Amino acid sequence: MAMPPGRPWAELQHDLLVAIMTRVGAPDLLSGGAPRACSSWRAAARDPLAWRRVDLRDWAALTSGRRSAGPGPSGARVPVHAALAGILDVAATLAEGRIEAVLLPEFADEDHLLFLAERCPNLQYFSLPSTCMTYDQFCKAIGELHSLKGMAVDESLINYDVLLHVHQCCPDFVELKVSALYVDEEMASVICTSLPQLKKLEIPSSDMPASAIIMFLDCLEELEYLDISGYETSTISSVVLEKASRLKVFLWNSKFELGEFVDCSNCGEHNINPGEPCKCMMEHKVMDWLAGPA
Helix, strand or coil, X not given: CCCCCCCCHHHCXXXXXXXXXXXXXXXXXXHCCHHHCCHXXXXXXXXXXXXXXXXXXXXXXXXXXXXXXXXXXXCCEECHHHHXXXXXXXXXXXXXXXXXXXXXXXXXXXXXXXXXXXXXXXXXXXXXXXXXXXXXXXXXXXXXXXXXXXXXEEHHHCCHHHHHHHHHXXXXXXXXXXXCCECCHHHHHHHHXXXXXXCEEECCCCECCHHHHXXXXXXXXXXXXXXXXXXXXXXXXXXXXXXXXXXXXXXXXXXXXXXXXXXXXXXXXXECCCCCCCHHHHHHHHHHHHXXXX
């Protein structure tokens, strides 16, 4: 059977090329293969629609692998904070105000968030891992982001006044992701009281008592998605599972340290003895074995 004749990559439709560029990632769009490709690929890489989601979480590794410096426009070394600011400026310019989501690297600070608030007023989601953000500067930025629908932040920003400010300034805010080692009833109460309209809540790899989980399920009446996977102690009970049955998605895979305890969010079984895994886990192990080494 004869193979169909090949077609040049350059002849791909512009909208398809733009869709491809949205999956490439901002660093590669700026310094990777796209700028060095043909004119149609370069045009797609500069289309505002390709910049609706800007993922810069790996920017430190792509500049120098360190937080101290990054490449400047002329090849000189510049502070990584300044390098990130320059990239955000380029992204905001190319996007022409259409950026919807920005995922910032660990070293991003309040100045970068304030810049986004000024240049990207239509921003709907941001991820800010920083643990050194001041409440005043954070609230100042939030005050400009009236279209914000969700954010991922460190537990240091889980404060009643801060989250209430988010609720008051961002009427469509429905999604929160928190990086925290431990979530107690007090923190759960702060989230539930200040953000009662949450539909999606993610607090992965965090230790929390059953009372905090139940508080989320009881108080967040509009909640549809809850991710508490990866926590270190098992507090899932029949009461929790019954209350969580109203959710569209409930992720709660858990384990004791050293892997001695496994809960399966697919079949609901748990087993203290790792030598006797649940049926679902057995199927995964069999499929991994059949697949052979990666």
